[in-house]
Amino acid sequence: xxxxxxLAIDQGTTSSRAIIFDGNGYPVATDQKEFEQFYPKSxxxxxDPREIWQTTLATxxxxxxxxxxxxxxxxxxxxxxxxxxxxxxxxxxxxPVYKAIVWQDRRTAAYCDKLRADGVGDMINAKTGLLIDPxxxxxxxxxxxxxxxxxxxKAEAGKLAFGTVDCFILWHLTKGSEHKTxxxxxxRTMIYNIHEGCWDNELLQLLNIPASLLPExxxxxxxxxxxxxxxxxxxxxxCGIAGDQQAATFGQGCFKPGMTKSTYGTGCFAVMNTGSTxxxxxxxxxxxxxxxxxxxxxxxxxxxxxxxxxxxxxxxxGLGIIKSASxxxxxxxxxxxxxxxxxxxAFTGLGAPYWDADCRGAMFGLTRNTGPNExxxxxxxxxxxxxxxLIDAMKADWSAGSDTTLRVDGGMVxxxxxxxxxxxxxxxxxxxxxxxxxxxxxxxxxxxxKAGIYSDMQSLxxxxxxxxxxxxxxxARQRQRKISGWRDAVExxxxxD
Numbered sequence: 278x279x280x281x282x283x284l285a286i287d288q289g290t291t292s293s294r295a296i297i298f299d300g301n302g303y304p305v306a307t308d309q310k311e312f313e314q315f316y317p318k319s320x321x322x323x324x325d326p327r328e329i330w331q332t333t334l335a336t337x338x339x340x341x342x343x344x345x346x347x348x349x350x351x352x353x354x355x356x357x358x359x360x361x362x363x364x365x366x367x368x369x370x371x372x373p374v375y376k377a378i379v380w381q382d383r384r385t386a387a388y389c390d391k392l393r394a395d396g397v398g399d400m401i402n403a404k405t406g407l408l409i410d411p412x413x414x415x416x417x418x419x420x421x422x423x424x425x426x427x428x429x430x431k432a433e434a435g436k437l438a439f440g441t442v443d444c445f446i447l448w449h450l451t452k453g454s455e456h457k458t459x460x461x462x463x464x465r466t467m468i469y470n471i472h473e474g475c476w477d478n479e480l481l482q483l484l485n486i487p488a489s490l491l492p493e494x495x496x497x498x499x500x501x502x503x504x505x506x507x508x509x510x511x512x513x514x515x516c517g518i519a520g521d522q523q524a525a526t527f528g529q530g531c532f533k534p535g536m537t538k539s540t541y542g543t544g545c546f547a548v549m550n551t552g553s554t555x556x557x558x559x560x561x562x563x564x565x566x567x568x569x570x571x572x573x574x575x576x577x578x579x580x581x582x583x584x585x586x587x588x589x590x591x592x593x594x595g596l597g598i599i600k601s602a603s604x605x606x607x608x609x610x611x612x613x614x615x616x617x618x619x620x621x622x623a624f625t626g627l628g629a630p631y632w633d634a635d636c637r638g639a640m641f642g643l644t645r646n647t648g649p650n651e652x653x654x655x656x657x658x659x660x661x662x663x664x665x666x667l668i669d670a671m672k673a674d675w676s677a678g679s680d681t682t683l684r685v686d687g688g689m690v691x692x693x694x695x696x697x698x699x700x701x702x703x704x705x706x707x708x709x710x711x712x713x714x715x716x717x718x719x720x721x722x723x724x725x726x727k728a729g730i731y732s733d734m735q736s737l738x739x740x741x742x743x744x745x746x747x748x749x750x751x752x753a754r755q756r757q758r759k760i761s762g763w764r765d766a767v768e769x770x771x772x773x774d
Contacts, residue, residue: 281730284340284351284513285717286333288358288442289521290379290543291590293332295340296714297351298721300730302740304714308339315376320383320625323376326364329442330449337509348511353728354450354504355517355720357524358442359543360465363417365428365490366445368438371453375425377442378417381544381583381625385416386634392416397483404470404477406555406564411634412581414441415467419484432487439490441465443518447501450515455502458492460569461523469494471555471566471574497523497568498723517723519568521716522546522579526567528719529684529710530741532575532734537671537682539664540716541689544628545585547667549578551675560670561630568723578674580629580667584622584638586689588656591624598649606692609654617759618642619662619766620655627771630670635772642762660689661699662763668703682706686715693747701751702760711742 281300287293294309310332315323341348361380366373378384389409392398398409407413418439422429431437440448444458463469463476468486470477476491495501501515519527522540526548529538534552539545548567555564555576567577589602599605619641621627626634640655668683683705690696690709700707712718725731749756 282344282346282351283721283724283728283730284337284354285721285724286337286354286356286446287521287714287717287720288329288333288356288446290359290381293329293336294717295333295336296717296721297340297344297346298718302712302718302721304712306340306344308336308343310336318384320386322379322381322625324362324379326366326373326377326445329377330446333446334508341509348509348513351511351513352730353514353516353724355722355724356443356446356515357519357521357716357720358446358462360441360462360520360522361412361414362442363414363421363439364442364445365418365421365432365437365439366448367431368436368453371449374428374437375421378420380412382417383411383626383634385411385420388416388419389634401467401480404472404480405467406464406471407467408561408563408632409467410632412628413465413467415480415484415486418486418490422486432490435489437490438492440492441520443520444492447515447518450504450508451502452505452508454505456492457495457501459495459497459499459518460566460574461497461520462518463494464566465520471564471576474574496570496572497527498570498727500727514728515724516727517720517725519720519723522548523567524719524723525686525716526550526577526719527722528715528717529686530738531684532738536684537668538684538686541585541660541685541687543585543587545582545660545664547580547664547671549671549675551576551578556675558670558674560673561632562667562670562674563629578671580670582660582663582667583625583628585660585663586687587624588620588622588659589689592653592656596652598652602688603691605653605657606694608650609657609694612650612654613646616642616644616647616651617762618647618651618655619763620652620659621766621770622656622659623770627767630666631767631771633771636770639766639770641766641769657692657695658698661695661702662760664699665702665760668705682708684708684710686710686713696747697750700747700749701756704749704756707747709744709747711744
């Protein structure tokens with residue numbers, strides 16, 4: 278008998294995590310390991326791909342053990358991952374030619390400026406749904422090829438492989454037999470045509486990226502390959518892959534056009550399902566693929582905030598004023614209500630809807646009495662203000678989603694204080710699910726659909742369970758005053774040409 282257990286690999290920006298889900302979508306066991314962050318220069322962020330793989334393997338093995346299962350009890354594997362992070366490796370050895378360049382990395386800002394100056398922005402946006410920005414994979418690929426000795430020659434000779442993190446993990450799970458990704462990850466590279474469903478030759482030529490580097494692009498729920506028995510102890514099919522934000526959208530059951538979710542991890546990402554329509558944003562949001570099933574993409578509007586939980590980490594690791602993230606909600610509650618302290622967390626630039634790679638973080642409203650409580654509150658409030666910017670932009674782009682309740686997930690949503698402030702600033706209902714690990718759950722759902730554990734999308738939608746609803750309580754005048762203060766702080770922070 279099949280045990281109907283799914284291993285969800287959730288490879289994130291600061292840690293690798295593995296969660297075992299049962300056939301009903303309930304988490305059975307979890308294992309997690311943080312890994313090192315490298316900041317070799319201002320604005321540069323790197324990971325060691327070997328450590329990414331080692332922690333992924335260790336947590337997968339650990340979760341299976343904690344669940345009291347044998348590897349052969351796992352029906353299927355789903356993978357979800359930090360998106361845009363770029364790895365290039367040797368096809369023969371599997372060794373990376375350079376560290377992974379993380380999605381937060383801004384080293385290619387000057388190259389992106391040149392592309393914009395060359396007037397190719399509209400063409401790139403029309404094909405990919407993306408704006409020219411260092412955030413995406415394409416300019417990171419070009420940087421590695423142009424700055425690592427011998428890399429371009431090897432790439433042009435077909436000896437190297439490119440992949441986002443999902444692709445790198447799949448390669449190692451299958452001991453190099455599979456070089457594949459899914460449409461959601463491909464849609465974040467800035468070289469994938471989201472309308473035609475293929476790598477775009479014109480963009481590859483523009484960016485001087487050899488097509489031989491690129492993986493095969495599959496549906497999000499597909500037969501990606503089978504793990505080598507020596508890796509996990511059994512040959513397990515990999516049946517689902519999606520970038521973390523798209524996986525969270527799937528895990529939140531946002532299957533109908535207009536449904537919106539927002540995930541709070543290292544960054545914050547709001548995604549609105551727009552169905553079969555690829556809505557072109559006029560407010561500097563991204564048009565992306567939410568998921569792809571049976572060869573048919575479901576599109577979405579997305580707003581990306583680079584710094585959310587990372588600002589809480591800064592309070593802990595940079596300033597040393599907290600020992601754990603869970604302290605911040607109580608600190609915000611105790612903060613002096615008379616102080617209006619605003620943090621603009623542009624530590625690596627600002628994402629949507631500003632897209633300013635050059636500005637850096639700033640804090641406004643400090644007084645002699647400002648202390649740790651006020652700083653903690655400012656960090657949490659900044660996440661909510663940034664979410665408000667994204668939702669406002671989505672409403673302007675697509676009226677069909679204007680009255681949508683926001684479904685939230687990720688580590689930060691455990692804070693009742695933060696979720697209440699979010700509902701107040703949005704002037705909208707915020708729904709928190711019982712299963713907060715919806716990113717991993719989405720990967721499990723995608724794998725389970727292909728493996729036959731789940732019958733259809735409706736059964737997944739029906740299984741979504743509410744933990745708590747947060748309704749707005751703040752008065753309109755106070756809300757507007759706070760938002761005006763935030764926008765003034767952002768305006769003061771934006772870089773000037």
